[in-house]
Amino acid sequence: IPRPRNAFILFRCDFVHQRKVNPTEDEDNNISRAAGQLWNQMTLLEKQPWLRMAQKERERHALLYPNYRY
Numbered sequence: 029i030p031r032p033r034n035a036f037i038l039f040r041c042d043f044v045h046q047r048k049v050n051p052t053e054d055e056d057n058n059i060s061r062a063a064g065q066l067w068n069q070m071t072l073l074e075k076q077p078w079l080r081m082a083q084k085e086r087e088r089h090a091l092l093y094p095n096y097r098y
Contacts, residue, residue, distance in 0.1 A: 032089040
């Protein structure tokens with residue numbers, strides 16, 4: 029059972045999708061680094077869309093797997 033994605037992981041997925049890239053392994057590290065730097069510079073207000081998506085994903089995960097612990 030996969031863990032629910034957190035807000036940063038959702039942001040990174042969106043970050044890659046917006047740039048329409050299919051990263052190789054080396055590029056993947058650079059993309060993650062760039063996404064992390066941008067995420068750390070964002071305000072809480074700017075992060076809200078991904079924080080809400082992560083909350084919804086946690087709630088949906090809890091309904092699907094009520095006894096799941098990680």
